[in-house]
Structure formats: structure tokens, C-alpha cells
Amino acid sequence: MFAEIITVGDELLTGNTVDSNSAFIAQKLTERGFWVRRITTVGDDIEEIKSAVKEALSREPEVLIIAGGLGPTHDDVTMAAVAQALNVGLELREEVIEKIRVFYRGLYEEGVVDDPNLNEARIKMAYLPKGAEVLDNSVGAAPGAYFKYNSTEVFVLPGMPREMRTMLENEVLPRLGKRKFIQEKLLAEITDESKLAPLLNEVLGRFNVKIHSSPKGFGKYIGIIIFGESEEEIKRAKKFMEKRGLRFENV
Amino acid sequence: MFAEIITVGDELLTGNTVDSNSAFIAQKLTERGFWVRRITTVGDDIEEIKSAVKEALSREPEVLIIAGGLGPTHDDVTMAAVAQALNVGLELREEVIEKIRVFYRGLYEEGVVDDPNLNEARIKMAYLPKGAEVLDNSVGAAPGAYFKYNSTEVFVLPGMPREMRTMLENEVLPRLGKRKFIQEKLLAEITDESKLAPLLNEVLGRFNVKIHSSPKGFGKYIGIIIFGESEEEIKRAKKFMEKRGLRFENV
Numbered sequence: 001m002f003a004e005i006i007t008v009g010d011e012l013l014t015g016n017t018v019d020s021n022s023a024f025i026a027q028k029l030t031e032r033g034f035w036v037r038r039i040t041t042v043g044d045d046i047e048e049i050k051s052a053v054k055e056a057l058s059r060e061p062e063v064l065i066i067a068g069g070l071g072p073t074h075d076d077v078t079m080a081a082v083a084q085a086l087n088v089g090l091e092l093r094e095e096v097i098e099k100i101r102v103f104y105r106g107l108y109e110e111g112v113v114d115d116p117n118l119n120e121a122r123i124k125m126a127y128l129p130k131g132a133e134v135l136d137n138s139v140g141a142a143p144g145a146y147f148k149y150n151s152t153e154v155f156v157l158p159g160m161p162r163e164m165r166t167m168l169e170n171e172v173l174p175r176l177g178k179r180k181f182i183q184e185k186l187l188a189e190i191t192d193e194s195k196l197a198p199l200l201n202e203v204l205g206r207f208n209v210k211i212h213s214s215p216k217g218f219g220k221y222i223g224i225i226i227f228g229e230s231e232e233e234i235k236r237a238k239k240f241m242e243k244r245g246l247r248f249e250n251v
Numbered sequence: 252m253f254a255e256i257i258t259v260g261d262e263l264l265t266g267n268t269v270d271s272n273s274a275f276i277a278q279k280l281t282e283r284g285f286w287v288r289r290i291t292t293v294g295d296d297i298e299e300i301k302s303a304v305k306e307a308l309s310r311e312p313e314v315l316i317i318a319g320g321l322g323p324t325h326d327d328v329t330m331a332a333v334a335q336a337l338n339v340g341l342e343l344r345e346e347v348i349e350k351i352r353v354f355y356r357g358l359y360e361e362g363v364v365d366d367p368n369l370n371e372a373r374i375k376m377a378y379l380p381k382g383a384e385v386l387d388n389s390v391g392a393a394p395g396a397y398f399k400y401n402s403t404e405v406f407v408l409p410g411m412p413r414e415m416r417t418m419l420e421n422e423v424l425p426r427l428g429k430r431k432f433i434q435e436k437l438l439a440e441i442t443d444e445s446k447l448a449p450l451l452n453e454v455l456g457r458f459n460v461k462i463h464s465s466p467k468g469f470g471k472y473i474g475i476i477i478f479g480e481s482e483e484e485i486k487r488a489k490k491f492m493e494k495r496g497l498r499f500e501n502v
Contacts, residue, residue: 010464012277013277013289013290015277015278015280016474016476017274018271018274019270019274019290022270023266023268023269024266026264026265029266030266036265037299038291038292038299039264040289040292043288048289055306073441073464073473074451074464075448121447121448196324196325197325197326200325212261212264212265213324213325220363222324223262225265
């Protein structure tokens, strides 16, 4: 059961913004027991987004989370690109328009925008891919979208961290059901790095676990994350490594 | 002239580490006049890295920078994966071995490692794809690699930020020659977002410039980066937009 993440935004490709969104999403999915296999970042360009989405779907992840490019500005084109990738049109969601109207009325009253009224750009946010479920954005204007494509659950979220995080917690994770994997973080002592590889490979063969090592470096210890379907299986794998002389410190 | 970036590391896919490397590389390439079109992040897995490298090369970027997975630990497999993606073998670089020996001697004297001697894992870092040029790592053990693949200049760098940044400055940028594009950052005042799109599209048609807008939001201003081959062309594009009623503030 693996997942993929696509983040969208020119500001990520110019390096003006560090992509903390993908790390946040990856962390939540990992805690949830998903194996994040790839993160792709593209700009606010319909063709680029479309290709990235098609390529991700072709790898058939269980979950695909797309974040960024849902706003009112001219280059927020993610929903249009996703609709094209799925060969479906965009459809106006009447139920969303009123929320957008209220949101801008609020911004106007706070003096953030000069014009409280709906305009083409603001109404654009009410267009979702045909058949998609609306994901409520309780802290912003643009709603998200959720749909199932073959075996993949696809979630489209805004890129503003506050909105993305709120919606991930409230709209995405509840739809993913309860976690299936358990993870344990450990520090393994290294005296000879070259002895570690064969041991870890043997563990992967003997036990029903996956191992992420992180972070890497030149120290005496290497961080290891063991994923397993049960506490017991992780314990067994850990004991096996200890029997082979690997020393752990819990993190 | 566009560029792509691939970052490698399980810690990026678990969200334990925020990928600041790709933002740093993207910023340097953008300043240099390269259009970063895609950033891909994969784990320390030969097959995943190999696929990402092959896919990037198939899009024929002018520059491809790959960062991460060059260390001594079992899961540092980037050089092996790159070599496979190119269908070339790895070859031991005698000239690198002595540098690695000296580096670990130093770590041993600082008490960072227990064993000053070379071992299989440390020697692994001296293996580079056949035909690649060695990129000197003045602050770490693992050298980088540089080679030309069809029309693409490929650079493979370590993932530790201090090493990656030093090598990007000292080994990569000098090989890219002098910058070809100029960029100007501006803040454009927005009263009606829907008026901005047609104007920017007209500018892209009339002038030899590219426009990144960043960051996005609900404020009265939107950040815009204009790229052009000359100051003059950027000035002309800016004047044109001002004539059409767009107000700018320099950043």
C-alpha cells in the first residue's frame, strides 16, 4: 500500500518557497502506515500538472495527494489540469459559491481585499472535476476535491499550508480509515557500515517488515524506522538483529 | 533551457526531513537563468532512482541535478542506480580512495568514528559511473559525478546540505557557464484577479519573457518574477503592463 504526493507551484520551482507541504503530508501518511514512494513538484502549468498526475495514476498508488494551485489567481490551474488528466470536464458547484461569497465578504470587512463581490476569478474556485466530492475548506476559499480513480483515492488540496494542513486532518485522514501499519524509530549503532546492509536485507527476507533508514551521516549511529503490521512482528525483527550483534537505542 | 532536480532519500519520503536541498538548487538554477520544470523525490531504492533518472533524461532537460544517496551506508545507492539508468557500469576511482582514507582518519581523530580504516562501505564511495568526471567534495567523503548524456548535463551530488551547497557553488555552477537570463521580482497590485490573466498572457505573446507568479494568496498584491534575455526586454514588458493599468512595487 503505497502513496504518492504531487505539489504544485511556481514558487517551489524558483526556490522562493521551501516545500514544507510535501514533508507534512508525507509524515502524516507515514504515521498512517502508508509507504510514500514518490513526491513530484511541478509548476502552475496545465500541461505539467496533467503529465505528473497521469504518470502518478499510471503507477497505481493507493493514495495520491495533490496540493497547490486552487486559488483565484490566473495561474491556479490545478483543478482544470486534474480534470483533463481524468478526461472529465469541470463542473460548477453551486453549493460552493455561497461559501466563497461569504469568505470574500469577510476579507473585505478585514480590509484584505478592495472588492467584496464575486468575480470570474473567485467563482473559478467553485469549479471541480465532474463527479468529484467536495472537500470542505473551513479556513479558506477554495474547496478541495476527492475522487476514486481505479484503485487510487485522489485528494486535491490547496497549497496554503494552513488550509492544506486543516483539510488533511479533517477531510483526508478520516477518509483513509484507521492505520494499517505500525512504525518504530530506532538508533542502530554502527561500527562497520558494511556489516549493516546484509543484516538488514536478511531481516527483510525473514520478517514481514519494511525498513527506512534516516537520517544518514558519518556518526556512530544510524536512524532506522521499522514498519510492520504488528508490534510483535517488529519486536521479532528487532530481537533478530540484536542477536546478530546490532545494538539499538530507542529514539 | 530548462532544468530538472531529483532528490534522493527515505527521510524525505517519511517527512522526517524537509527537502531544503531542492529549494536551494532551484534557487541557484533560477538565478542562473534556468527554468526549473520539475523536482522529483524518491527513496534510497535502486529501481525508484533508476526510473526517476530515466524519466527525467527522456524529457531532455539542459541540466539535471541529482542530490542524495552517495554516502557509505547500505542504502546509499544513487551512483549504482545512475550507472544502471545509463547502462554503464561503476568503476573504482583510485584517485578518490586516498581522499576517503584521509577523511576517515580525520573523523577517527575527532572521535566521530571508531575505526579509521577503509572498509567495503567506505570504498563504495569511490565507485562512479564509467566515464563520469569526478566532482571534488572538499567538505565530505563522497565525491560527486558529472557527465553529459545526449543534450543533458548531469550532476550527481551528496545529500548532506553542507556538502551539496559547497559542491553546487564550486563544482556545478562554474560548469554551467555564465547566466543567460535575467529576472526581476515585482509586486503587482490586484484589484480584480480576473483581469490579471489576460494581461499576463498578452505580455507573454508580445515580449520575449517568461513570468512566474509567486507567492500566491488573497492579499492586494501578487508576487511576480519576470524572466528575460535582457534588462531592456523586461523593462518593455513592465512598461506595457503599467500602461494597461497594473501597478507595481519593486521587491
